[in-house]
Amino acid sequence: MTAFAIRRLMQSAIVVLVMSVIVFFGVNIVGDPVDMLINPEADQEDIEIAIRALGLDKPIGEQYLFFLKNAFSGNLGKSFIFGEPALQLILQRMPATMELALAALFMAIVLGIPLGLYAGLRPHSPFSRITMATSILGFSLPTFWVGLMMIMVFAVMLGWLPSTGRGDEATFLGVTSSLFTMNGLSHMVMPALNLALLKISLVIRLTRAGTREAVLQDYIKFARAKGLRQSRIIFVHLLKNILIPVITVLGLEFGGLIAFSVVTETIFAWPGMGKLLIDSIQQLDRPVIVAYLIIIVLIFVVLNLIVDIMYSVLDPRVRLGDRKA
Amino acid sequence: MSAPKPTLAVEDLCTYFFTKSGVVKAVDKVSFEIGAGEVLGLVGESGSGKTVTGFSIVGLIDQPGRIVSGSIRYKGEELIGASEERLRHIRGNRIAMIFQDPTMTLNPVLRIDTQLVEAITAHSDTDARTAWEQSRDALGQVGIPSPEERLKCYPHELSGGMRQRVAIAIAFLNKPNLIIADEPTTALDVTIQAQIIYEAQTLCRKTGTALLWITHDLAVVAGLADRICVMYAGRIVEEGGADNVIDRPLHPYTAGLIGSVPSHNRRGKRLAQIPGSTPSLLNLPEGCAFRTRCKFNDDTCLEEPEVTHPAKDRSLRCFHPVSRGPAP
Structure with missing residues (x-):
């Protein structure tokens, strides 16, 4: 019974990992969040500051590793829109x-x-x-x-x-x-x-x-x-x-x-x-x-x-x- | 004073199934009696209406089937048309049943003790503790070792033979006056078969319970039954004392059945067989239903044979009995 539960949890960890890869890269393909977030009137300098603040200046693979590292400590990143931790946003609702x-x-x-x-x-x-x-x-x-x-x-x-x-x-x-x-x-x-x-x-x-x-x-x-x-x-x-x-x-x-x-x-x-x-x-x-x-x-x-x-x-x-x- | 009423008297019972393709006369004008403590063997091929007869007695015929006419009297009390509550009280209490396939009859998700205890409490106000003790003793009586442990088991943890013993124990729980056993040994190994028959026989003798043993196996019935009814295509074609019928069959069908039982006396010889197969109950041949397979078939058989009594305690539905009747 215990062995069964542990094996089950191991399997699900793999599912979560694979899913996160697919979603992370998938969303990246769909579009650039920067276009949505930033005032089109802003000048180039402001845009770059914003991009850096969100961590979007780095290559996508690096972004993912960064996300993964934080995820292990329970931090799933901050919402681009609300600026609050994503996990907290979801748990509230x-x-x-x-x-x-x-x-x-x-x-x-x-x-x-x-x-x-x-x-x-x-x-x-x-x-x-x-x-x-x-x-x-x-x-x-x-x-x-x-x-x-x-x-x-x-x-x-x-x-x-x-x-x-x-x-x-x-x-x-x-x-x-x-x-x-x-x-x-x-x-x-x-x-x-x-x-x-x-x-x-x-x-x-x-x-x-x-x-x-x-x-x-x-x-x-x-x-x-x-x-x-x-x-x-x-x-x-x-x-x-x-x-x-x-x-x-x-x-x-x-x-x-x-x-x-x-x-x-x-x-x-x-x-x-x-x-x-x-x-x-x-x-x-x-x-x-x-x-x-x-x-x-x-x-x-x-x-x-x-x-x-x-x-x-x-x-x-x-x-x-x-x-x- | 009239003679004591038989435990069960079935008279001209007709149970038909009203299907889309026509009326199936599964049981047609069947009559027999079982006295207290008597063992009656009801013999016939698959589809001859044996099982339907058994279910008719306890009122468990489901749609599209219906008991059309006839009478079923338990100790003189008419059961056809009796209230559902009265029938429920008789089922499992006064008349119990044992089914063919022990792997299917016990509920797979309920423990053995639940299934035994509920059979007691459904018919009396016995408290749970007493009912449990009775259940344990009942398992012991049918030869189940360490019954206390077995009571805690689920059906799938027991072998087929064990499960049939449990079913027999359930049937005997309320000390019924009659047990209808519907091919209870067909699904079991030969060695287990013999044990089960032995258990059932011993218990019946001990408790004075009458037994209706439904089977297609003449060999089983020969050693067990007091009397035999042979059924063919929904009708009883021959009835008589067990030894009498087996030694001197009158109906060509009975003779054919006995002839097709392998025996070491005829080793190496070709086994006799009844030509053809059971006719469909939807379109039975007119007259005698066995006509088309019978070597004595002639024009007289186009009429339906009535029941005759060629000898004391023998009855027959045939115009051309095989032998000249039993020797005195």
Whole structure:
């Protein structure tokens, strides 16, 4: 188990290293940040001072080595735009993105699993058919379009929910979040649902497919032949088996929720990491882009690790480590 | 006083499957009785309706299948049309089942103790501790060494034979009056087969449990059953005492089955076989379903043979019995 975790962390260090090389040189090819940053009216001398201050006068390889050296001491560089450490900029905005992603994940679980379970157990009922048809829409409609439609209907036409921003925050058990105020929640409903829509559909379809497969298995028939109550068969025998793929996918998709909340955050003006990334890309703020991607890679690696551990908890046939089979 | 009611009486049971390509008469007018402590062998090829008969008894026929008509009485109580709650109470408690493939019947993600204890607590208010002790004793009874350790295992940590023992232990947990064993030894090694049959037989004798042993293996049933029902294409074509049927088969199909069992008496000779294969249940030949494979086939067979009783305790659906009936 420990050996497994260490090996996993070594592998992820290599992933982070390779990724940083690609992004660092990639962003350099896209354009010169100097053009964006410096007042075109400035004279040559001012420009050169600025370039030197940002460390952009050196060859790109040297810049990278310099970045790498600092990165090992936890310094991922300063934002060209804000002049603040990139890491700090991102971490400031992380809670907003995290609470959005968690809210979306929560919706995906509490809506997706029961709906999928019902659709799997009663595949021919009208409600199941409607659920499945809707889930196809959830899959295929583009997030930005759904987001705009939601704003139009619920914010503009009906006026029920606020369309932008994060709302009031409150501190509970040492955690500051807008989840703890009504105003904050009302701001969160639409962006979270928008972000969750695809995942809800995914969970519905996964759960339904798993249920349809599992009910035909002998162990379910045997459980029925034992005379167990329907509720026990469904919530213990069936659910524990179908949760294995659902948890795996959700764990991986959670990383996606965090990394790709960019669209939702932009539409709902949610002050999270995704919005910061979009702004940074537009301004070629390389340190922020690189730092953001490194953090995302780390999140994915950690999530993968958690999923693997969860897997071994849920499925007794899976044992982590190097023990011989 | 009337005669004591049999543990299970099945009468004219018809279970059909309504598929897109037509109605499949998986079980058609099947009747038999099992008395207390009796072992009845239900023999037939794959697809002859043995398993469906077993599931019909405990009310576990799924869509598109349905019990169309007939009667299933457990100790005189009609089970067809009984409430789901009543059936649930009978399943696993009064009538238990053992399935064919032990690697598939136990839930892979639940520990053995969970799967045993829940079978007890589903039918009584036994507290967890007592249920656990009963489970441990049940494992011991089916010949599982160190049952306390085995209880903590997951199914994949046990061999196929062990898992089938666990399934048998579960079946016997609530001391049922009837156990339906659906080819419980088919997926096992021959040596394990013999042990499993021995365990089941001993337990049945000890507890007075009746046994419906479903199999395609005549050799297994010959040594185990008191009586034999031979099933072909959804119908029981012959019934009688086990030795009687095996020594003097009346139906050409039974005779064919017995003839195709390899034996050292006929070493080096060509093995007898029944020509052709099981007809599709979707379009059975008119009249006797075995007609097309039978060497005694003639015009009379175009009509459906009714059940006749050529001798005491023997019944038959055939116009042309193989021998002249059992010697007295």
